[in-house]
Amino acid sequence: MALYSAAAAVLEGLERGDGGIKTLVYNSRFPHVRQLYALVAETLRYSPVLEKLLAGAALLQAEKKLPPQLAKVLVYDLLFGKGLKCGGRWKALARRHRARLEAELARLKVQQKVSRNEDLLAPAQAASPGASQVPRYVRVNTLKTCVDDVIDFFKRQGYSYLGEAASVEELRALSGKKFLLDLHLPELLVFPPQTDFHDNLLYTSGHIILQDKASCLPAFLLSPAAGSHVIDACAAPGNKTSHLAALLKNKGQIFAFDVDTKRLATMNTMLMRAGVTGFQLAQQDFLTVDPRDPKYSRVTHLLLDPSCSGSGMVTRVPGEEAAPSPERLQALAGFQRRVLSHALSFPALRRLVYSTCSLHREENEDVVHAVLQEQGSAFRLVNAFPSWPCRGLAAFPGAECCLRASPADTLTHGFFVAVLERCREGAAAPSILPVAAEENPQRREGTEPGAAPKKRKRKKQRVKE
Structure with a gap:
C-alpha cells in the first residue's frame, strides 16, 4: 500500500504546484525512488485515459472515500501495470470494480478504433520511439555475488538463459522469461522490456542493480x-x-x-x-x-x-x-x-x-x-x-x-x-x-570491451532463494 499512497501523494503535490516530479519523489522518503518515479510517470502519461475510465465506470461516485489521485494510481496498475501486486484494502476495493473498468476500457478502444492500450494515448502522451523496445538491464553487483550465481538463481526461478548475446538484434528479440548476457559489458544481464525486479530478492538484498x-x-x-x-x-x-x-x-x-x-x-x-x-x-x-x-x-x-x-x-x-x-x-x-x-x-x-x-x-x-x-x-x-x-x-x-x-x-x-x-x-x-x-x-x-569476457570464477558467497 505504501507505494500507491506515495504515488498518490506525489500526484497531489504536482497538482498543487509543490514542485517537479523528481523533487517530490525524492522528498517522499519512499525507499525505492525509481519504482515510485516509474509508477508516477506512467500514471501521468495515461492520465487522460484514466480520467475517462473513472468517469465511465463511475468509480469515484461508487467509492466516495477513495481519493481521486489514488484511484488513478490503482486503476493504472490494475489495467496497464502490474495488476495490483500490493495495496491492502484499496486493492480489494479496486478489484471489486475490475469487470466494470475492463468493460469501459474495451468500450473506449472500440470507440477510438484501436486494439492496443498504447494506441489510446495522444501523440504528446505516447512514449518516445524506442521506449517500449529498451530491454531491462540488470547489473550484477560483484561486491556481493558473481554472474554465474545470479544466472543460476534466475534459472531456478523459471527463467531461460540463452547465453552471451552476439548482436543487438538478439537483445531486441528477447521475450517472455528469457535472458542473455550482454555482448559488451561483462556483468550485465539483459531481460525483455518491462520485466520488473523491484520485489525480487536479488534486488532488495543488493545483489543486483537495475541500471540502464x-x-x-x-x-x-x-x-x-x-x-x-x-x-x-x-x-x-x-x-x-x-x-x-x-x-x-x-x-x-x-x-x-x-x-x-x-x-x-x-x-x-x-x-x-x-x-x-x-x-x-x-x-x-x-x-x-x-x-x-x-x-x-x-x-x-x-x-x-x-x-x-x-x-x-x-x-x-x-x-x-x-x-x-x-x-x-x-x-x-x-x-x-x-x-x-x-x-x-x-x-x-x-x-x-x-x-x-x-x-x-x-x-x-x-x-x-x-x-x-x-x-x-x-x-x-x-x-x-x-x-x-x-x-x-x-x-x-x-x-x-x-x-x-x-x-x-x-x-x-x-x-x-x-x-x-x-x-x-x-x-x-x-x-x-x-x-x-x-x-x-x-x-x-582480459575483458576487452566488445570481446567475450574471460571465464568467471564462482565466489564463495552464493545467492540463496
Whole structure:
C-alpha cells in the first residue's frame, strides 16, 4: 500500500504546484525512488485515459472515500501495470470494480478504433520511439555475488538463459522469461522490456542493480584499478558510485558529491544495501571543492555526470521540457564547461569520464571541444571502446572518439560519453586528437570491451532463494 499512497501523494503535490516530479519523489522518503518515479510517470502519461475510465465506470461516485489521485494510481496498475501486486484494502476495493473498468476500457478502444492500450494515448502522451523496445538491464553487483550465481538463481526461478548475446538484434528479440548476457559489458544481464525486479530478492538484498546499459558505460570506461582514489562529482542517486566500488573491489576511496541532502540520504541507503565501503558522501556543490585540498591529493580518476537536459531519457514525464529552449541549453552548457574545467584541475588526475543523458551537441561534443581547447596539450581524448557502434558527432577533429547511445541503435537510453586522459609529460600531441590505438584498461585484465569476457570464477558467497 505504501507505494500507491506515495504515488498518490506525489500526484497531489504536482497538482498543487509543490514542485517537479523528481523533487517530490525524492522528498517522499519512499525507499525505492525509481519504482515510485516509474509508477508516477506512467500514471501521468495515461492520465487522460484514466480520467475517462473513472468517469465511465463511475468509480469515484461508487467509492466516495477513495481519493481521486489514488484511484488513478490503482486503476493504472490494475489495467496497464502490474495488476495490483500490493495495496491492502484499496486493492480489494479496486478489484471489486475490475469487470466494470475492463468493460469501459474495451468500450473506449472500440470507440477510438484501436486494439492496443498504447494506441489510446495522444501523440504528446505516447512514449518516445524506442521506449517500449529498451530491454531491462540488470547489473550484477560483484561486491556481493558473481554472474554465474545470479544466472543460476534466475534459472531456478523459471527463467531461460540463452547465453552471451552476439548482436543487438538478439537483445531486441528477447521475450517472455528469457535472458542473455550482454555482448559488451561483462556483468550485465539483459531481460525483455518491462520485466520488473523491484520485489525480487536479488534486488532488495543488493545483489543486483537495475541500471540502464548506457548508464553503466561511464564507470566501466573510467575503469579505476583496485586501490585507486576516485571522485564521483555529481553522484546521486548512486548507481554509478556503486559500480565504481565494484570495479575497485571496495579497495581504495570514493569521494561522492551532491547538493541535495535527501538525495544523498537515499544514496547512502542504496550504497549500504549494495555492500559499498570506503566512500565519503558530501553535501557540497562540486564547483566549490578545492582540488588542492590534501584529501584529494591521490585522486587519479574522476567521473563527471553533470546536470543536463535529460533529453536522452526514453521515459519522459508529461509536462517535462522535452526540447529545452536555446537559452536553457546555453545555460546548461555553460555550467557543464565550468564543471568539466574544474574537474580537470585536480593535480593527480590521470583519467576522467564526462557523460550526459542528453542528445544535444551543445551539452556534449561542444562542451568537450571547448574545454580541451582551454587545456592546451594537458589532456586528450581517448579512443576508448572501439567496438561500440555509435560515435560522437563530427563537431571537431577526433570527436569520433566520443560515444553515443540511443534506443534505436544500441537499445538503451540516449547517452553521451567522452574519456579524457592526461598527456604524458613532454607529449606534444594536440589535445583534440584521439590517442592512437588507445587501450581500455579492461583489456589488460582480459575483458576487452566488445570481446567475450574471460571465464568467471564462482565466489564463495552464493545467492540463496
